[in-house]
Amino acid sequence: MGFWSDIPDPLGGSPGLPLAAGAMLFGIFGSLLGSFTNVVILRMAEGRSVVFPPSACPHCHHRLSALDLVPIFGWVMLRGRCRYCQAPISIQYPLVELAAALILASSFWFWGASRQLVPTAAWAIIWLIQTMLLIREEVAAPGPFLWPLLAFAVLTWVAGGPWLAVWALAPVLGTIAGWLATRGPSPGRFFPWFGVGTAAALAIPAWGWAGPLVLLGLAGIFPHGPTSLARKALKGALLLHLAAGLALAIRFGLWS
Known part of the structure; x- marks a missing residue:
């Protein structure tokens, strides 16, 4: 028994739902977290706030709609181009969203709650x-x-x-x-x-x-x-x- 194992498990150690369903839900949440992660990566690199203003195309500065911001599938539906100015959208965005989705889904798959x-x-x-x-x-x-x-x-x-x-x-x-x-x-x-x-x-x-x-x-x-x-x-x-x-x-x- 170690230090960490002596601490009560706040999550109860049981997922409370089928493993596959839980992993899917965590994957969806992970993709949303990945979308925000992209904002953090871009805006921290540029020295801007990660909260304001709302997301916009870096080329034409048009504010993005909710459909444009759907993780992974938004990039696919737009075929990797801005809906408003047709400028290319970096593949970094769906890849980071996919990576975050896999991180949370696999974490739940192996460790549950x-x-x-x-x-x-x-x-x-x-x-x-x-x-x-x-x-x-x-x-x-x-x-x-x-x-x-x-x-x-x-x-x-x-x-x-x-x-x-x-x-x-x-x-x-x-x-x-x-x-x-x-x-x-x-x-x-x-x-x-x-x-x-x-x-x-x-x-x-x-x-x-x-x-x-x-x-x-x-x-x-x-x-x-x-x-x-x-x-x-x-x-x-x-x-x-x-x-x-x-x-x-x-x-x-x-x-x-």
């Missing part, structure tokens, strides 16, 4: 947002989501021990390494003592099976900034690590 559900899904969504902000290359700092990710790592240490905490730190190290590489500066410019070798040594234990992906990303950091090919390689590495990391975290949970 248990104490694992909320922290696992929340950690996964935060990691998704942080990774997409990095890939957009529009953030001037690693991002405010480092703090909740660090908080999750501390809670995981308390609940499941240091090894699980090391696993929970993976997105934190990935965020720092990814930001350094996608933004282009040399690590020595900001951290004279923090060389590529040190970064790799710290990253490998935490990323485990994803260590080669970390090294691939760090290989893009050069004294005069990464090349275009290195940037693309890093973005691919970040997405692969995100997908694999979320799959393992959702399947086995942040703690037990």
